[in-house]
Amino acid sequence: MPTELGFVVTRLMKENFKGIVDVAFTAGMEEQLDKVEEGAVPWQQVVSDFYTPFEKDLEAAGANIDKVKLPDPVSDVPCDKCGAMMVIKTGRFGKFLACPNFPECRNTKPLLEKLEVPCPKCGGDILKRHTKKGKTFFGCANYPNCDFVSWDKPVPGKCPRCGGILVQRMGQNGPFIACGDRTCGYIQRSRKDKE
Ligand SMILES: [Zn+2]
Ligand SMILES: [Zn+2]
Ligand SMILES: [Zn+2]
Numbered sequence: 001m002p003t004e005l006g007f008v009v010t011r012l013m014k015e016n017f018k019g020i021v022d023v024a025f026t027a028g029m030e031e032q033l034d035k036v037e038e039g040a041v042p043w044q045q046v047v048s049d050f051y052t053p054f055e056k057d058l059e060a061a062g063a064n065i066d067k068v069k070l071p072d073p074v075s076d077v078p079c080d081k082c083g084a085m086m087v088i089k090t091g092r093f094g095k096f097l098a099c100p101n102f103p104e105c106r107n108t109k110p111l112l113e114k115l116e117v118p119c120p121k122c123g124g125d126i127l128k129r130h131t132k133k134g135k136t137f138f139g140c141a142n143y144p145n146c147d148f149v150s151w152d153k154p155v156p157g158k159c160p161r162c163g164g165i166l167v168q169r170m171g172q173n174g175p176f177i178a179c180g181d182r183t184c185g186y187i188q189r190s191r192k193d194k195e
Contacts, residue, residue: 004070005070008068008070012068016057016064016065017057017061019054029050072098074086074087074088075087077109079099079105079107080107082101082105084100086109087100088111095111096108097110112127112141114127114141117156117165119140119142120148120180124140124141126139126140126148135151137151138152150165150180152167152169157177160186161186165180166179167179
């Protein structure tokens, strides 16, 4: 899926650089470059034909386009200080939740990343969390009502041996998929092995 920023950039390019955001331009340029290669046209001519109108477009775009400020995506988490729905911001250390009423309300929270896999105990969401020391683990969103927790990242699918959850573990040769229950011991063979 294109991002919001991608849509904005494409729209601005189409509006302000009609001459080059165009299939005919690309095809024509290729033809011209072929002629340069063949020695039929001097490259200075080709570059000048391109650059003279482009320079004007560039100047006009610089004067016409306002600085674009994308709205922050709204999360489904209410601010526990003022009740506003918190927005997702990107900082130096990744994404986090911030109150939209900044600077009146300066509340921020870590953004909890939700996995695509439901909790095997209660069907709720599994969230990526961090211990106080920064180690990643995965826990049920319904904690403390549900005590599901895993150091390894749960992945979609069921263990074909015991029907339990599958998790991703790190091995010497990179990540591999295995049963979440170590006493079961099931390990999924990699795609390479299957081939
Ligand atoms: Zn707030
Ligand atoms: Zn649960
Ligand atoms: Zn198993």
